[in-house]
Structure formats: C-alpha cells, structure tokens
Amino acid sequence: xxxxxxxxxxxxxxxxxxxxxxxxxxxxxxxxxxxxxxxxxxxxxxxxxxxxxxxxxxxxxxxxxxxxxxxxxxxxxxxxxxxxxxxxxxxxxxxxxxxxxxxxxxxxxxxxxxxxxxxxxxxxxxxxxxxxxxxxxxxxxxxxxxxxxxxxxxxxxxxxxxxxxxxxxxxxxxxxxxxxxxxxxxxxxxxxxxxxxxxxxxxxxxxxxxxxxxxxxxxxxxxxxxxxxxxxxxxxxxxxxxxxxxxxxxxxxxxxxxxxxxxxxxxxxxxxxxxxxxxxxxxxxxxxxxxxxxxxxxxxxxxxxxxxxxxxxxxxxxxxxxxxxxxxxxxxxxxxxxxxxxxxxxxxxxxxxxxxxxxxxxxxxxxxxxxxxxxxxxxxxxxxxxxxxxxxxxxxxxxxxxxxxxxxxxxxxxxxxxxxxxxxxxxxxxxxxx
Numbered sequence: 189x190x191x192x193x194x195x196x197x198x199x200x201x202x203x204x205x206x207x208x209x210x211x212x213x214x215x216x217x218x219x220x221x222x223x224x225x226x227x228x229x230x231x232x233x234x235x236x237x238x239x240x241x242x243x244x245x246x247x248x249x250x251x252x253x254x255x256x257x258x259x260x261x262x263x264x265x266x267x268x269x270x271x272x273x274x275x276x277x278x279x280x281x282x283x284x285x286x287x288x289x290x291x292x293x294x295x296x297x298x299x300x301x302x303x304x305x306x307x308x309x310x311x312x313x314x315x316x317x318x319x320x321x322x323x324x325x326x327x328x329x330x331x332x333x334x335x336x337x338x339x340x341x342x343x344x345x346x347x348x349x350x351x352x353x354x355x356x357x358x359x360x361x362x363x364x365x366x367x368x369x370x371x372x373x374x375x376x377x378x379x380x381x382x383x384x385x386x387x388x389x390x391x392x393x394x395x396x397x398x399x400x401x402x403x404x405x406x407x408x409x410x411x412x413x414x415x416x417x418x419x420x421x422x423x424x425x426x427x428x429x430x431x432x433x434x435x436x437x438x439x440x441x442x443x444x445x446x447x448x449x450x451x452x453x454x455x456x457x458x459x460x461x462x463x464x465x466x467x468x469x470x471x472x473x474x475x476x477x478x479x480x481x482x483x484x485x486x487x488x489x490x491x492x493x494x495x496x497x498x499x500x501x502x503x504x505x506x507x508x509x510x511x512x513x514x515x516x517x518x519x520x521x522x523x524x525x526x527x528x529x530x531x532x533x534x535x536x537x538x539x540x541x542x543x544x545x546x547x548x549x550x551x552x553x554x555x556x557x558x559x560x561x562x563x564x565x566x567x568x569x570x571x572x573x574x575x576x577x578x579x580x581x582x583x584x585x586x587x588x589x590x591x592x593x594x595x596x597x598x599x600x601x602x603x604x605x606x607x608x609x610x611x612x613x614x615x616x617x618x619x620x621x622x
Contacts, residue, residue, distance in 0.1 A: 194232065197303040198245055201296045202232065205307070211236060218244065226263055226462055231310060242313055243295065248304035254557035255302060257373065262366045263462035264304040268297050269361050270461040271306070274432060277354065278343040282508060288343050290336040290458050308459075316443040316457050321543060325439065325481055327489050329453055333442050333476060334497040336456035337434065341469045342504035344431035345515050350508070362432055363424070363466045368417040375560050375572040376538075377414050382576050383537040384410040387594045390587070395595065402598045408610040409533055415613060420531040423466035429520050435463030437472040438539065439480045469516075470524045471531050473497060478532030479539050483596030490604070494525075529606030536597045541581035544589045551579050 194202075194215055202213065215230040227248045234240040248260050255261070271294035278288035296307040319329055347355040388406040391399050409416060423430035434441070441460040444453040465471075477486060477493065486493075498521060502512040542550065556579050563575060582590055601607050 194230065194245065195247055195303050195305065197298055197300070198247060198305045198307070201298065201305070201307060202243070202245075205296055206234075206241065215245070226258060226260060227304075231312075242310040244292075244308045244310050246306045246308070248302060249554070250302050251554040251557060252302075253561040254554050257557040257560050259366060260304070261299075261301055264306070265299055266362065266366060266464060267306065267460070267462040268294075268299060270432075270464050271297075273361070274358050274464075277347065277358065278340075281343060281346050281350070287346065287504065287507065288339065290339050290456065291461070292457060292459060311443050311457055311459075315445045316455075317446075318443055319439060321439045324485070327485065327492075329444065330477070330481060330485070330489070330493055331496045332444060332453040332456045334473065334493055335500045336442070336458055337437060337472055337476075338497045338500035339504055340434060340458060341431045341472070342501050344469075345501075345505060345512075346508045346510060348428060349510055349515060358432065359423070359466045362464050365421040365465045365467075367435070367463050367465075368414075368421050370418065372414065372417075373560070373564075375563075375575065378572045379576055380413050380534065380537045381410045382573070383541060383582075383590075383594070384413070386582070387537075387591060390591055391595070398599060398602065401602055402595055405533075405598045405601060405607055405610060406594075409530065409537070412610065412613055413534065413537075416530060416609060417534055419609065419613060420471060420528050420534065421465055421467050423468065426468045426524065429468065429516055429524065430466055431469045433465050433467045433469060433472045434458055434461060435465045435467075435472070436460055437476045439476075439543070468524045468528050470521070470528050474525070474529050474532030475535045478529075478597045478600065479536045479543065482593070483600060486596075486600055490600075494521075526605050526608060528609075529601055529604060530609050533594075533597050533601060536594055540590055540593055541586070544586050544593070545581060549581075549583060549586065551581060 194213065199213070211234050213232055214235055215232045218229045218231050227246055230245045230247070231242060232245050233242040248264055249255060249258075271291070275288065275291055279285050281287040292311050293309045294306060295309060298305055319325060325333070344355065347358075384406050388403045388410070391403055393399060395402075419425075437458075441458060443457045443459065445455040445457075446453050473494075477490075498512075498518060501516070505512045505515065559575055559579070560572075563571060
C-alpha cells in the first residue's frame with residue numbers, strides 16, 4: 189500500500205458516512221517521513237463537488253514486525269477508548285459542554301486487525317495548523333499549549349470530585365501504561381541508555397563549570413533508566429493528585445488556531461491519544477518543555493509557563509464550582525515537578541534524536557522492527573547494543589544539537605531541584621506527596 193492509498197476498510201467506512209458512491213476521493217499524507225511511527229495519517233476529500241468535506245484518516249501499519257514491536261493493537265484500542273469513553277464524559281461535565289474543547293471529533297473507527305483505523309474531523313477546516321517541528325516553539329505557542337493541556341487535566345480533577353466511581357472506571361483502562369511497562373523490550377531501554385551515555389561521553393571541561401554535575405546526572409539516569417521510567421508513570425502512587433494524561437505531549441501532537449493575519453496563537457487542539465495514561469499531571473508538562481523547547485526560552489519564562497498551566501487549571505475548576513487549592517494545591521504541584529521532572533530527561537533521551545532529524549536522516553521503522561524481531565527470535569543471546577550501533581540515529585549535523593539540548597535539560601533539572609529521584613530511588617522509596 190502506498191503512502192496515500194486508503195485501505196478497503198477505510199474506503200467502505202467513508203462511503204457509509206458520506207454516501208458518495210461513484211465520486212472519487214483524493215487522499216494525501218499529512219506528516220513527513222518518520223513523524224508517525226504508528227501508521228499513516230492522510231487528509232481525504234471529495235474535490236469534485238461543491239459541498240465536499242475533508243476528513244483526517246489514521247491507519248495502522250501493516251508490517252507484522254512493526255505491529256508487534258510497537259504494540260499497535262494496544263495503542264489503537266487506547267486511542268479509541270479515549271475518544272469514545274473518556275471525552276464524552278469530559279464534555280458532559282458542564283451544562284454548556286464547554287469544559288472540554290481541546291480534541292477533534294472522532295467520526296468513525298474500526299479496531300479489526302490489521303486494518304485498524306480512525307476517522308476524525310479535519311481541524312484545518314476550522315483554521316488549526318501545526319507548528320512545524322523545524323521551528324522551535326515561541327513563548328506564545330508554549331503558553332497556548334499548556335493552557336490546552338490544563339483543560340484536559342482539569343477534567344480528571346473535576347470528574348474525580350463529582351463522580352469518583354465513574355472516574356475510577358475510566359482510569360482502570362489507562363492505569364497500566366502502554367509505553368513503560370515491567371516487560372518493556374530490552375532494546376527500547378538500551379536505546380535510551382545509549383543516548384544518555386553518548387551525551388555524557390562527549391562532554392568535556394570546555395562545556396562549562398557544571399560538566400561534572402551534568403555527567404553525574406546522565407550516568408545515574410542511564411543506570412536506573414527503566415526503574416525511573418516505571419516510577420514516573422505510576423499514577424496510583426500519586427492519587428488523588430494524578431490525572432488521565434495525554435501521554436505523548438510533544439510538538440507534532442498540538443494544532444493551533446491563530447489570530448487572523450497574525451502569528452499569534454489563540455487556541456490549541458490536542459491529537460494522538462494513543463499513549464494516554466493515569467499519571468502525575470506534570471509528566472505531560474516536562475515532556476513537552478524539555479523535549480520540545482530550548483533552554484534559553486525556559487530560562488526566560490519557566491515560572492510564567494507554570495503559572496499559565498496552573499492558573500488555567502484553577503479557572504476550569506472554578507467553572508464547575510470547585511477549589512483547586514483544596515484538590516491540587518500549588519505546593520503539591522511544585523513538589524511533583526521536583527519528583528517527576530526527571531521524566532523530561534527520559535523522554536528527551538528517547539525522542540530528541542528523532543525530533544532533530546530531517547526526513548532523509550530518519551531510519552526506516554519497518555526495517556528496524558524486522559531486525560529487532562530477528563534478534564529476539566534468534567537462539568543466540570540478543571545483541572541489542574550492536575543493533576543500536578548499526579542503526580545509529582545521530583550524525584555529524586544532529587549530534588551537536590542533541591548535545592546542546594540534552595545538556596540543557598540536565599542543567600534545568602539541577603536548576604529546579606529535580607534530581608532527587610536519581611539519587612534516592614535505589615536507596616529508599618520516594619515519599620508520596622501529601
């Protein structure tokens with residue numbers, strides 16, 4: 189199947205939705221090479237008729253090795269659950285149905301393997317567009333993103349207060365993380381460790397007076413990477429101060445509507461909820477800020493970013509006559525940043541090599557998945573480290589960028605007192621925030 193070819197299942201679903209038999213559909217890819225590991229994303233339209241609608245179609249990959257390695261079945265089931273079960277509840281939290289507005293409408297779906305698909309409204313019809321990942325987010329874009337995130341998180345706090353049983357039922361489906369699990373593939377953890385190790389090894393005395401402290405943090409994170417990740421995604425440990433998070437909150441999963449004839453973003457919508465999880469809300473924040481912005485912007489505006497998020501959370505709860513200071517005090521929020529800020533470094537290690545690569549520098553996902561499958565089924569001891577070296581992501585162009593970005597993350601962990609778990613996780617449990 190080509191990059192812009194609709195599956196038979198999607199074609200049939202579109203015909204049933206719009207009853208446009210005999211009228212040709214046109215589809216085109218919406219994302220670049222390597223930007224969506226979990227399938228094809230296409231914009232579909234009927235350009236030959238005046239009242240043509242446009243929709244967005246997400247189709248699962250068909251490569252068996254890729255489907256297995258990336259747990260495609262679980263990811264698509266989770267996203268459908270979010271749209272069909274969670275979001276309708278969130279939208280009904282207020283009489284005007286205005287409490288939750290930050291996700292597109294799901295128009296159709298099918299989870300029959302290997303032809304899973306989802307069909308969404310096309311937000312570009314309402315003026316929403318992405319911020320290219322080649323352009324670093326500005327202050328205004330970050331604030332707009334964090335306000336949309338706060339709206340998503342607020343719904344969990346509201347529902348937990350107004351209907352705790354229903355909230356518990358929703359959480360049960362997303363409580364078990366589908367990215368970081370106790371049986372996560374060794375190759376995934378080894379990849380993250382390799383990036384941390386590489387960053388540590390290329391630092392030297394000319395990289396600043398903090399180089400020793402930065403190297404220590406990188407080494408500790410590498411050593412404890414799996415246990416740190418599992419610790420961060422454990423929502424139960426932070427209940428009732430945990431929410432249904434986006435789970436993959438980065439640049440490509442946010443769309444913006446701007447002021448007419450302006451670059452000023454005024455509204456954001458969130459997409460791609462395949463990794464949604466029950467976890468501390470700060471995980472989404474540090475994932476986005478550390479993996480998607482530069483240190484200079486954070487140095488100038490970090491407190492303002494935190495205020496934008498927390499104040500929006502407060503406004504949303506007030507709209508439902510609830511007090512944020514009683515439900516999620518600022519002291520708890522600040523403490524969670526210290527306890528879980530390290531998640532930003534974890535996600536930086538895994539994602540930055542891909543975020544900073546151009547389309548022609550991204551490795552073929554099917555090829556790598558097949559190589560992993562071949563090693564996993566071999567009678568010999570798996571040689572994941574050799575595989576990671578063979579499919580090295582960073583190159584002469586991207587390595588300096590990666591070094592700067594990952595070093596900036598570590599420097600911020602130190603600056604904002606977020607290194608505690610690195611030093612205490614092995615020696616004693618991290619105390620639950622009260």
